[in-house]
Amino acid sequence: MRLTIASGAASFAAAFLLYPLFSGGSWFWTSLGAVLSVVAAGLLSSRLSLPAWAAPLVGLAAAWIFLTVSFASGKAWALVVPTKDSVAELIRLLGVGWADIQRFAAPVPDTEGITLLTAGGVALIAIAVDLLAARLRRAALAGLPLLALATVPATILADPISWPAFIIASLGFIGLLISDGRERIGHWGRAVLVRRTRAVNLSQERTPRDTADTSGLRLSGKRIGFAAILLAVLLPAALPTMEPVSFFTFGVGGRGSGPGNSISIPNPIANLKGQLQLPQRRVVLTYSNSDNRPRYLRIYALDTFDGQQFGMTQPKGAPQNRTENGPLPDPPGLGPRPKIRDVRTNIRISDEIAKLQFLPLPYPPRQIDIDGDWRADVDTLMVFSTREEAAGAEYEVRTTEPEPTADLLDATDSLPSEADDRFLALPENLPPGIRELADEVTAEARTRYEAAVMLQKFFTTDGGFIYSLETQGHSNSALADFLLRSRAGYCEQFAASMAVLARLVGIPSRVAIGYTGGTKVGDHWEVGTNDSHSWPELYFEGVGWLPFEPTPACAAGQGSARVPEYSQPRPEPSTGSTSEPSTGTTSSEADEPQNPQARRNTRELDREGTVATGTTPPDDSMPLAAKIGIGAGALLLVLLIPAGLRLISRNRRVRRLTWKVSQPSDELTARMVTRRGQATVAAVWAELDDVLYDYGMARLPSETPRALARRLTEQYEFDAESAAAMAAIAQSVERVLFARDPGRIAPMGKELRRVRLALAATVSRGRRVRAVLLPPSTLRRMRQVGERLLDGFDLLETIRLRRTSAQRGA
Known part of the structure; x- marks a missing residue:
């Protein structure tokens, strides 16, 4: 019976690790009730001396009754006994809970469905722990189901596991091991201590006992257990942090690292989907610019694709690339041929933005006036800081935006691409149906630019795609499901899918995450949580990285999305047309499709100079020999x-x-x-x-x-x-x-x-x-x-x- 109680205590202690995932507390008390019901079932099984295989069945029945009383009592007989209607109600709530988990980003609201899923999951963990520890006497193996509870927040959240919650969970597991040891040693003899104890008065009489004295074992277990917990909490503080990788996200995944001299990168897609699902719109930033046009504001550029999700290469910021040092590195791939629009944008970030160490910026930024140590990544021109946070920041950005024409983009096919190979890399096990789809959509394209336009048109009009935030989970085949079957998703799936198809037809691509242009309010633009967005960026030599828009622009929640003018199909030539645009010298000044009031400012600043395309600043990544030397020096110290x-x-x-x-x-x-x-x-x-x-x-x-x-x-x-x-x-x-x-x-x-x-x-x-x-x-x-x-x-x-x-x- 001791092991049954210790198993329940260990399961509930491990459940403390889940608290960062929820915004309320009802899951906590419901999970406690579920664990207590499993413990009561375990005690009953021990009392009746039931076989090991029967104890989990009794535990499942007890958990089922508890969940019925908690969530479907109105449809149960006598409020307790499950019926057909109560089972149907629980199944319905499970479906609702699963849909809510897919809709919301952590911390999620503790709705009935989410609470039912959580309590049921904790009950299953408690049943598994009781089976391994109390029935099969494999207490050490019981740590595996307990570890499953720790895996969920560790893979979903970018922040490290809370050390108080870790200590509570560890104490529960150590208590289980000590109880198991006492049970075993109590049947064999007196415990042999690993260290000395206080002298015992031999003249003191003791009463006879049926089992051996295991107090010494308990003392040794406490010493070892508490020392192990202390080391587990303190030692990681002296070691470099590892990057959390989400196993539950298709499309685009964020990667991050801990504090110190590393960059805090929250999960971009989890934040993206969570902001799109907020019941009320909240303003995240405001901006105004010199030409009074809305612009996408990019935060992250994700460049690696592993078959399930896009990830981001750790950005590097050389000291010479601090924003305070003047102009940023030249935009990769941008040459002198396109016409350039110089724009000044003033941005103010809301004070409510938390843990954001990257600046939302129009692309490509050339100079930024901001206080603090902010640096630009040479490859992507993301601007980040290892010491500052963007909340409440006010800064001015000067951009030199290319305005390419269709003819100019067609002509880039003749230039050898200097883009890094990682922007074309794809896994070998990509489903063949996706490759066939890419070839089919771009079959009539003569150039890479025409292929990009056809891909965008395929997602926005020809392919029958619909915008929906009701995604139903992620798996290895999620990309194929979206492209070949369901064709329903939101900007995450559209951006990632177009980037993959672009790579299949030989166009370097990456995925950007940030905000659309927002809504015009007076003399400035307001960007809210519902303007969170993801879009692909494609590379054309001589022009650089250009955004495309595969997400349907009129979709609910993405009304501020806009299709770039250069990416729209060419109009059919008229009969009497004899003039052709001169390559690299003109740019249409037509109104924006979603913002007809935003016309080109007649006082537009003249271009200050020709964009240089020289070598980029040297990468500040440390050579391997230097890293080995630093490690050897630290070890020597x-x-x-x-x-x-x-x-x-x-x-x-x-x-x-x-x-x-x-x-x-x-x-x-x-x-x-x-x-x-x-x-x-x-x-x-x-x-x-x-x-x-x-x-x-x-x-x-x-x-x-x-x-x-x-x-x-x-x-x-x-x-x-x-x-x-x-x-x-x-x-x-x-x-x-x-x-x-x-x-x-x-x-x-x-x-x-x-x-x-x-x-x-x-x-x-x-x-x-x-x-x-x-x-x-x-x-x-x-x-x-x-x-x-x-x-x-x-x-x-x-x-x-x-x-x-x-x-x-x-």
């Missing part, structure tokens, strides 16, 4: 910690030895000289003891100072000066220890130095090097500190959950 501690203690003692002896003029001065002499003797004796231990000549516990001096002098054949120095030290120590009035004691720095040199001459060079670099005396003190720390866990033995028999008798 750690190894030299004992040597540093030994040097500090030696210098402190030597300073006590350097004082001048003067004739005392009064009684007070005489007492001060005596105390100074005693401190000197203590320092000399402590240093001599460490020197002996470092050289492998430790003093025997039974040796007096005089006996030690005699042994060292004879054993190591000291010369006359060394023998006299050793005798003087021994005599001074004995005077301090045993004389009523030791009198004046002269400094003994020279004597100690003479003895140390004499001892060093008797050992090998390797022993002397070890005494300097890894002094055994310091290592001994470090071990003693660890032992005292473990002794502190002995206080846990005073914790009693039950009164002893003597206390009950009293």
